[in-house]
Every structure is written in C-alpha cells, then in structure tokens.
Amino acid sequence: MTVATTPAVPNATYELTVLxxxxxxxxxxQFVFFYKSSDGNLRQKxxxxxxxxxxxxxxxxxxxxxxxxxxxxxxxxxxxxxSQQQLKxxxxxxxxxxxxxxxxxxxxxxxxxxxxxxxxxxxxxxxxSAPELPLxxxxxxxxxxxxxxxxxxxxxxxxxxxMGTLLKQWADMxxxxxxxxxxxxxxxxxxxxxxxxxxxxxxxxxxxxxxDSLPDKESKDTxxxxxxxxxxxxxxxxxxxxxxxxxxTHAMHMTAEAMKQLQSDSAxxxxxIHLVYALMWKRYIAAMVSAKNILVADQPCLFNVIHSARxxxxxxxxxxxxxxxVYSMSKLSDLSEASMEEVARTLAHNxxxxxxxxxxxxxxxxxxxxxxxxxxxVFANPNALQLTVSNISRVGYFDTDFGFGAPSHVTVYPMVIxxxxxxLPLDANGGLRIIWNLPEHVFNALKGDAxxxxxxxxxx
Numbered sequence: 420m421t422v423a424t425t426p427a428v429p430n431a432t433y434e435l436t437v438l439x440x441x442x443x444x445x446x447x448x449q450f451v452f453f454y455k456s457s458d459g460n461l462r463q464k465x466x467x468x469x470x471x472x473x474x475x476x477x478x479x480x481x482x483x484x485x486x487x488x489x490x491x492x493x494x495x496x497x498x499x500x501x502s503q504q505q506l507k508x509x510x511x512x513x514x515x516x517x518x519x520x521x522x523x524x525x526x527x528x529x530x531x532x533x534x535x536x537x538x539x540x541x542x543x544x545x546x547x548s549a550p551e552l553p554l555x556x557x558x559x560x561x562x563x564x565x566x567x568x569x570x571x572x573x574x575x576x577x578x579x580x581x582m583g584t585l586l587k588q589w590a591d592m593x594x595x596x597x598x599x600x601x602x603x604x605x606x607x608x609x610x611x612x613x614x615x616x617x618x619x620x621x622x623x624x625x626x627x628x629x630x631d632s633l634p635d636k637e638s639k640d641t642x643x644x645x646x647x648x649x650x651x652x653x654x655x656x657x658x659x660x661x662x663x664x665x666x667x668t669h670a671m672h673m674t675a676e677a678m679k680q681l682q683s684d685s686a687x688x689x690x691x692i693h694l695v696y697a698l699m700w701k702r703y704i705a706a707m708v709s710a711k712n713i714l715v716a717d718q719p720c721l722f723n724v725i726h727s728a729r730x731x732x733x734x735x736x737x738x739x740x741x742x743x744x745v746y747s748m749s750k751l752s753d754l755s756e757a758s759m760e761e762v763a764r765t766l767a768h769n770x771x772x773x774x775x776x777x778x779x780x781x782x783x784x785x786x787x788x789x790x791x792x793x794x795x796x797v798f799a800n801p802n803a804l805q806l807t808v809s810n811i812s813r814v815g816y817f818d819t820d821f822g823f824g825a826p827s828h829v830t831v832y833p834m835v836i837x838x839x840x841x842x843l844p845l846d847a848n849g850g851l852r853i854i855w856n857l858p859e860h861v862f863n864a865l866k867g868d869a870x871x872x873x874x875x876x877x878x879x
Contacts, residue, residue: 431498433482435575447541447556447571448582449832450816453527455519455565456823462514462561465593469821470510472592473557476585477508479598483555484508487575496554496576508555511535519565519827526670526878527828532567533560539571541832565827579811586819594822624777626746627784633793667837668856670830670878675849677874685760690767695851696724696808697762699840702871703806704754706864716752721805723798724770744781745770751804798836810842812851817844830854 458464477483484507485498515533522531529537539556554576560567572582591599673695681698682691700722724745747769754762784790797803816829831841831854840855853875857865865871 430500431481431485433485433496433498435494435496446574447539447543447832448574448577448579449539449541449569449571450582450586451532451536451567451569451830451832452586452816452819452826453519453522453565453567453828454821454823455523455827457564458823459563461566461823465566465821465823466512466559466561468593469559470512473510473589474508476589476592476598477555479588480585482576483572485554486551487554487573494575506551506553508557509553510557510559512559512561515560515562515567517562519562519567522567523827527830528670528879529830535560536567536569539569541571543573579809580814583811583814583816583819586816590819590821594820624780625748626744627780630784630790630794630797633797635789635793667858667862668854669862671853671855671875672845672878673851673853673875674845677876678850681874685763686758690763692810693763693767693770694759696722696766697759698871698874699808699853700766700806701754701759701762702865702868703838703861704751704804706861706868707804708751708755709864716750718751718804720749720751720754721797721803722747722749722766723805723807724766725807725809803838806838806840807836808840808842812842812844 481498482496484503485496486502486506487494487496489495513533513535515535517531517533522528525531535558539558543552554573556571558569558571570582570586572585577585588598591597678691678695681694685694700720704720745766747766749757749762785794797805798807817825819826819829829843830852831843837856837858840853843852843854844850845852866877
C-alpha cells in the first residue's frame with residue numbers, strides 16, 4: 420500500500436504488491452472497540468471531532484478513495500473524480516441504549532452489540548459487482564456510559580498491523596490535532612529492495628513444494644475465481660451477516676497469570692507464547708481425533724502461525740502485510756507422543772529461522788492465482804487436521820486513545836475459515852483473547868478437556 424501525505428488526488432493508480440493484504444481476498448478486516456466513560460456528554464463533546472479527524476486522517480491515504488480492480492494476476496486501486504465522490508470512506512454514528520457495562524458483563528458477546536455494529540458485512544461482493552462498496556466504513560455507537568466503534572477496511576489493501584497504525588493515526592488526530600506516527604510507506608519500493616537483497620537461490624520450503632506438487636484442478640485461468648467459502652448470495656443480506664459472524668465461532672481468554680502458570684508447569688523452560696501455541700495445537704488435534712475417531716497413525720497434522728516478519732524488511736512502523744506463514748507438520752502418532760515442551764521448541768525453532776528468501780518464495784506463490792487456489796484448497800479444508808493462528812496480540816491496540824483513555828475491549832469479526840484462530844489482547848494488563856472458528860463437535864470436546872480448561876477460560 421502506497422501512502423501519501425497529501426489529500427486524495429484524481430486519476431491515480433496504485434498497483435498492489437505481494438506485501439499488501441491478500442490480493443484475491445474479497446473480505447473486510449473489521450475491528451471493534453469499546454470504551455467506558457463516566458462523561459454523560461461524551462457524544463456532544465466528541466462527535467464532531469471524531470468525524471472530522473476520521474476524514475482528515477483518511478485524506479492522507481489516497482488509495483482508500485479508490486475502486487479495487489483485478490485483471491488476471493494484477494490487482495490495482497484506481498482513484499478518480501467519480502470514486503472520490505462515490506467510494507470515499509464512509510462514516511456513520513448512532514445512539515445506542517445498551518450500556519457498555521452490560522456488554523462487558525456478557526464478556527462482550529456480539530449477541531449484546533448494538534445492531535448497527537453488525538450492519539457491515541465481513542464479506543464483500545465479487546470483483547465487478549454493482550454497486551461497488553467503499554474500501555473503508557466506520558460505524559460509531561454512542562452509549563450512555565461510553566462509546567463503541569467498528570472500522571471495516573477491505574483486506575486487499577490493509578492487514579492487522581496496518582489497521583493498528585491507521586487507528587492510532589485517527590486517535591492522534593482527535594487527541595493532538597496531528598498524526599504523530601510517520602507516514603512514509605511504499606510497498607512496491609520495499610518489495611523491490613527485498614528482492615534485490617536476496618542474492619542466493621531461494622531456500623527449499625517444504626510447504627511451498629507440497630502445494631506445487633498438488634495437481635491443478637483445472638487448467639483454465641482461475642485468476643478471476645473467488646476463494647472457497649464466498650457465496651454467490653448477496654453477502655450484505657442480514658442473514659449472511661449472521662452466518663458469517665456467528666457460524667461455529669467461539670471466544671476464549673487466557674489471562675497473563677494463566678500464561679505464567681503454563682510456563683511454570685512446563686518441565687523445561689520455554690517461551691510462554693510458544694507453549695500456548697503447543698497447548699492449542701495438541702488439544703485441538705486431540706479433539707478432532709476424538710470427534711472423528713481418526714486412527715491413522717501417519718495422518719499429517721499441519722500447524723500454521725501467521726507470524727510477524729517485519730524484521731525481514733527493516734521497518735519499525737511497517738503498515739503492510741509483513742507477515743510470514745510458519746508451518747510445522749507432524750504425523751498424528753508423533754504429535755500425540757510428543758510432550759508439549761517438545762512441540763513448543765519445534766515451533767519456536769521454525770519461527771525464529773525464517774529467512775527472507777523463504778518468505779519471498781511463499782509470497783511469490785501467493786501472487787500466482789493457480790498456485791494460490793491450490794493453497795486455499797488446503798488452507799480452508801474443514802476436514803484437515805490443521806490449525807491456523809493469526810497472532811496480533813502484540814500490535815498495541817490498547818494504545819488507541821482518543822482522549823478519554825484506553826479501550827476497555829478490542830475484538831474482531833470472526834474469520835469463517837474452519838480451524839482459524841485470531842489472537843487479540845485481552846486487556847491492557849496482558850493475556851490473550853482468542854476468537855476461534857470450531858466445528859461444534861470439536862468445541863464440545865474442548866469444553867470438557869481438562870488439559871485446556873486448566874489454563875483457558877471458554878466464554879461462549
């Protein structure tokens with residue numbers, strides 16, 4: 420994503436690179452924040468400032484005023500006079516009668532959210548569908564004891580790290596009247612520099628090689644096909660919002676104290692975060708095996724961590740998709756027999772030895788529509804013994820202060836890929852909030868798993 424420090428201008432074209440959000444993805448990245456406040460006049464004081472600062476902040480990102488277009492392998496955003504009028508970022512606000520305190524008492528279950536926060540569907544129409552939707556949509560709800568808001572951005576142009584930066588810039592503009600973080604990101608230039616810096620042959624990557632070994636389902640060009648799970652039904656219909664939001668999605672949390680206890684209970688010292696990965700993977704696979712009665716000892720079990728790789732491009736405030744999938748695969752028999760500490764050490768080793776060439780090889784695979792289609796077939800297979808975790812718990816969302824303190828809660832619309840888990844910060848004091856898409860029979864097995872519930876609280 421190319422970011423400019425001037426207002427949006429007409430007739431600009433932004434070519435998306437492999438460093439941007441998933442170029443084939445027609446889904447929105449959607450974060451929801453709740454704030455508590457004892458100020459009964461919060462809306463009167465803040466409404467105009469919030470709206471004005473939103474549009475001032477957006478004006479620094481011309482790409483967000485454009486129309487997303489795709490032609491075979493190329494994905495671009497075109498900004499024109501028409502798009503700036505018809506597709507400019509949208510901002511809505513509403514009065515909500517439910518108390519933030521009551522939503523908090525229900526563990527922020529989305530059953531308690533104001534309906535307006537459920538009005539922006541996480542799925543987007545296909546490319547070329549009419550009407551095209553704005554790339555950014557913000558919904559603010561003013562409560563008697565605080566505020567809630569949802570910001571929805573097309574995932575093709577922004578990822579979780581970028582969303583965190585964008586939200587902090589909006590908060591800076593409200594609070595300070597200026598953007599405090601630097602705005603100097605140019606993905607195309609960074610990508611070119613990265614390619615030039617890798618002089619050696621790309622190292623072998625067993626997962627990329629595995630994807631390439633799979634037969635092509637069809638020989639025809641699949642560049643305009645949608646990924647699995649996107650329906651032809653209008654995704655903005657209310658029933659589709661319900662389906663996308665709530666189907667098989669559950670919330671859990673793990674306190675900072677529980678993470679320390681897990682590390683203390685470990686027979687050998689290991690990083691607490693890698694122990695949590697190992698705990699989730701082993702208990703999830705055990706639940707899948709129990710529910711499906713799988714007895715094949717050499718059944719492969721796949722674990723994928725969408726891991727920060729910002730060190731590979733050397734940017735402290737990198738706004739784009741600087742992440743690298745880190746894969747581990749074990750046979751069912753080996754994973755069952757391995758201790759949690761052994762699994763944690765293996766995952767830590769894989770995560771800490773990622774090289775630029777490996778990351779580049781995966782990124783280039785994802786930019787090829789045929790290879791990406793094969794990857795998605797594996798990635799979104801609900802019957803596979805695999806778990807994917809996107810860990811954005813350390814991005815710093817609790818630093819998003821509009822002038823009345825840190826948020827009381829941060830969450831995200833659940834992902835609809837089976838087995839996909841999002842890790843978010845539980846609160847400003849540490850810990851994890853886990854949004855996890857689970858088949859119901861696997862969820863029921865996990866609820867009764869004492870090895871998991873010793874450390875993890877299952878909310879709903």
